[in-house]
Amino acid sequence: MHFGVILVCLLITVVAQPTMAAKFTWREWWKNTIVYQIYPRSFQDSDGDGVGDLKGITSRLKYFNQIGVDTIWLSPVYTSPMADFGYDVADFKDIDPIFGTIADFDDLIDTAHNLGLKLMMDFVPNHSSEEHEWFLQSKENNDTNNPYRDYYVWKDPKIGCNDPPEKCVPNNWVSVFGGSVWEWEPKRKQFYLHQFLKEQPDLNYNNPEVHREMKEVIKFWFEKGVDGLRVDAIRHMYEDQDMEDEPINPEYTPVPGERPQYDSLIHTKTADLPELHDVIKDWRGIFEDFSSEPNYRFMVTESYDTHRALLPYYGTPNQPEADYPFNFGLTELTNESLSGKEIHNKVQDWMKDLPGGKWPNWVIGNHDTARITERLGIKYARAMNILNLLLPGTPTTYYGEEIAMEGIWVPYNETQDPYAINNPNHWEEYTRDPERSPMQWDDTPHAGFSTTNGKTWLPVNDNYLTGVNVADQITNQKSSLALFKTLANLRKTESSFQTNHLKYAIVNEQIFSFFRLSGDSTLLSFLVIVNTGDSPSTDDYQTALMNDDFVVPGFGVVEVSSGMDRNGDSVELNKISVASGEALVVKVQVSFGNKASVTMPCIIVIAIMAMMGVILQDFFPLQI
Numbered sequence: 366m367h368f369g370v371i372l373v374c375l376l377i378t379v380v381a382q383p384t385m386a387a388k389f390t391w392r393e394w395w396k397n398t399i400v401y402q403i404y405p406r407s408f409q410d411s412d413g414d415g416v417g418d419l420k421g422i423t424s425r426l427k428y429f430n431q432i433g434v435d436t437i438w439l440s441p442v443y444t445s446p447m448a449d450f451g452y453d454v455a456d457f458k459d460i461d462p463i464f465g466t467i468a469d470f471d472d473l474i475d476t477a478h479n480l481g482l483k484l485m486m487d488f489v490p491n492h493s494s495e496e497h498e499w500f501l502q503s504k505e506n507n508d509t510n511n512p513y514r515d516y517y518v519w520k521d522p523k524i525g526c527n528d529p530p531e532k533c534v535p536n537n538w539v540s541v542f543g544g545s546v547w548e549w550e551p552k553r554k555q556f557y558l559h560q561f562l563k564e565q566p567d568l569n570y571n572n573p574e575v576h577r578e579m580k581e582v583i584k585f586w587f588e589k590g591v592d593g594l595r596v597d598a599i600r601h602m603y604e605d606q607d608m609e610d611e612p613i614n615p616e617y618t619p620v621p622g623e624r625p626q627y628d629s630l631i632h633t634k635t636a637d638l639p640e641l642h643d644v645i646k647d648w649r650g651i652f653e654d655f656s657s658e659p660n661y662r663f664m665v666t667e668s669y670d671t672h673r674a675l676l677p678y679y680g681t682p683n684q685p686e687a688d689y690p691f692n693f694g695l696t697e698l699t700n701e702s703l704s705g706k707e708i709h710n711k712v713q714d715w716m717k718d719l720p721g722g723k724w725p726n727w728v729i730g731n732h733d734t735a736r737i738t739e740r741l742g743i744k745y746a747r748a749m750n751i752l753n754l755l756l757p758g759t760p761t762t763y764y765g766e767e768i769a770m771e772g773i774w775v776p777y778n779e780t781q782d783p784y785a786i787n788n789p790n791h792w793e794e795y796t797r798d799p800e801r802s803p804m805q806w807d808d809t810p811h812a813g814f815s816t817t818n819g820k821t822w823l824p825v826n827d828n829y830l831t832g833v834n835v836a837d838q839i840t841n842q843k844s845s846l847a848l849f850k851t852l853a854n855l856r857k858t859e860s861s862f863q864t865n866h867l868k869y870a871i872v873n874e875q876i877f878s879f880f881r882l883s884g885d886s887t888l889l890s891f892l893v894i895v896n897t898g899d900s901p902s903t904d905d906y907q908t909a910l911m912n913d914d915f916v917v918p919g920f921g922v923v924e925v926s927s928g929m930d931r932n933g934d935s936v937e938l939n940k941i942s943v944a945s946g947e948a949l950v951v952k953v954q955v956s957f958g959n960k961a962s963v964t965m966p967c968i969i970v971i972a973i974m975a976m977m978g979v980i981l982q983d984f985f986p987l988q989i
């Protein structure tokens with residue numbers, strides 16, 4: 366009888382605990398990983414020509430095991446004349462000689478898999494290079510028997526235009542890199558469309574043959590063992606076939622004498638057209654065909670857009686599309702706008718509209734955006750890594766962020782980025798060279814990136830000589846890299862970081878803070894605090910976290926501090942001090958409040974029963 370009472374008590378105790386245990390299936394490996402973006406020209410040069418390559422990457426793979434990264438993504442390594450450094454693909458199924466050979470790629474993927482790493486490739490479906498065989502054939506002639514005739518988007522000069530035909534562009538559309546999307550081809554006496562550089566003609570997705578070809582490309586790389594694709598510039602896939610002008614953006618101020626910029630128009634005819642979702646769904650089918658335990662093929666889509674316009678790329682419960690579209694919200698923070706509230710806005714934008722059952726993701730930098738050290742200042746490099754790695758969801762980290770690499774300055778006459786070279790009046794604003802400088806491995810010449818006697822393709826930042834390199838930081842317990850490793854390990858070992866759970870704590874001008882509740886029954890939770898202000902702050906987090914579900918204790922322990930100098934310190938939760946630019950991760954052992962009212966009487970009942978048992982046993986020995 367008294368066993369029944371004990372059982373009921375135990376049951377209540379167990380049921381009263383929320384269960385959020387995160388057990389990732391083989392289809393969800395990408396939820397429990399850090400995605401590390403490698404810009405292949407800048408990671409490791411193996412042959413001394415000053416440009417990074419595949420053999421170089423292969424030689425560095427063990428680094429990822431060391432720092433707790435499980436997934437690498439390569440920016441394009443396909444055959445390319447490099448007008449846009451590989452985003453202009455001349456053969457979707459081959460490797461550019463500057464990076465190596467297909468055999469080098471096979472070696473890279475085998476080595477990566479043997480080390481337990483996943484490998485993702487960039488997939489660039491919107492356009493090819495003007496040197497792609499398809500385009501060379503397509504521009505040759507209009508003949509109906511030219512099989513490549515409609516592989517690209519061709520258009521006649523505007524009717525009724527009195528200028529010479531090559532001046533009569535079909536409409537007002539503007540390319541992402543500025544100027545008209547239309548380029549005259551004298552052989553066809555027609556224009557072709559390019560949403561990026563004129564060296565990047567757009568493929569025509571209204572042609573079923575193009576679909577077929579690009580699906581073959583996906584299959585080709587899956588057959589090689591690639592674990593996922595990151596799909597480039599997805600919103601630009603389709604253009605409206607009515608080819609009418611786009612509306613003028615009233616918020617844009619044109620600069621006299623300057624060619625039109627992308628922001629001068631509202632892109633109703635050239636971006637986010639609904640048809641593209643059919644293509645993604647179709648591709649998702651191929652991903653599924655190539656997914657079998659334990660190899661799930663992972664899809665990420667990329668485009669710059671408002672968070673609201675990006676969310677549809679998740680697809681619907683019945684028809685999934687990407688596993689996630691990149692969330693660039695945190696890359697929009699600048700030192701002018703930075704505040705606790707501003708970070709909260711960016712995080713909340715994504716979290717509040719996230720479709721049910723979908724997984725968030727974060728990005729703080731890439732090869733198109735000034736490094737976090739430039740945008741927010743070196744002071745925030747570490748705090749931003751803490752946010753990127755500890756917010757709910759999958760983080761993508763750009764090479765060098767783990768050692769707080771800084772941008773470089775390159776004069777115009779040595780600038781490499783075509784976006785800057787083509788815009789001489791704005792080159793300093795547009796250049797993407799600063800964030801593409803070579804990876805800093807050690808303090809040997811060229812930071813261990815290359816053995817060249819000449820120059821590396823972009824200069825190495827001099828600060829590799831003063832501690833901003835992997836070799837120095839890997840042995841330094843207080844380095845950025847030590848912090849990164851600690852965070853990577855926390856993500857992997859603590860269930861709190863493996864769920865979608867996010868509860869904001871204090872959010873104001875100065876502070877952004879949140880709470881990650883344990884995903885199992887250990888009740889171990891973490892409070893993450895960032896101080897974006899110019900002065901130290903002391904706040905009461907105990908009161909801020911007070912709620913009906915659990916009881917917050919008076920003390921916590923600093924699991925990690927951004928400076929790696931407070932780890933292990935005990936803190937009083939009602940007055941935690943955080944320095945300007947500092948971030949803290951505080952371990953908190955909560956207990957369940959409501960349950961206490963159930964548990965306590967249970968414990969009392971059990972105790973009484975036990976005593977009774979002892980007493981009864983004295984009177985009726987050997988009863989049971």
Ligand SMILES: *[C@@H]1O[C@H](CO)[C@@H](O)[C@H](O)[C@H]1NC(C)=O
Pocket residue numbers: 506507521552553554555
């Ligand atoms: C290609 O076809 C268009 C009609 O769509 C025509 O205007 C143009 O002259 C043709 N080009 C050549 C070289 O015949």
Ligand SMILES: *[C@@H]1O[C@H](CO)[C@@H](O)[C@H](O)[C@H]1NC(C)=O
Pocket residue numbers: 700701739
């Ligand atoms: C932001 O950064 C720019 C460039 O580094 C600098 O000139 C400016 O003073 C900074 N502003 C603030 C508010 O820190």
Ligand SMILES: *[C@@H]1O[C@H](CO)[C@@H](O)[C@H](O)[C@H]1NC(C)=O
Pocket residue numbers: 776778779
């Ligand atoms: C660029 O200009 C600087 C200063 O005028 C000069 O020293 C350097 O050699 C130039 N670089 C090239 C590639 O011409």
Ligand SMILES: CC(=O)N[C@H]1CO[C@H](CO)[C@@H](O)[C@@H]1O
Pocket residue numbers: 449452453489561597598667731732733
């Ligand atoms: C972030 C990113 O991948 N940006 C790329 C988008 O696509 C264009 C054209 O392919 C590239 O120039 C960008 O680098």
Ligand SMILES: [Ca+2]
Pocket residue numbers: 410411412413414415416417418463
């Ligand atoms: Ca090389």
Ligand SMILES: [Ca+2]
Pocket residue numbers: 491560567568601602603604
């Ligand atoms: Ca297109």
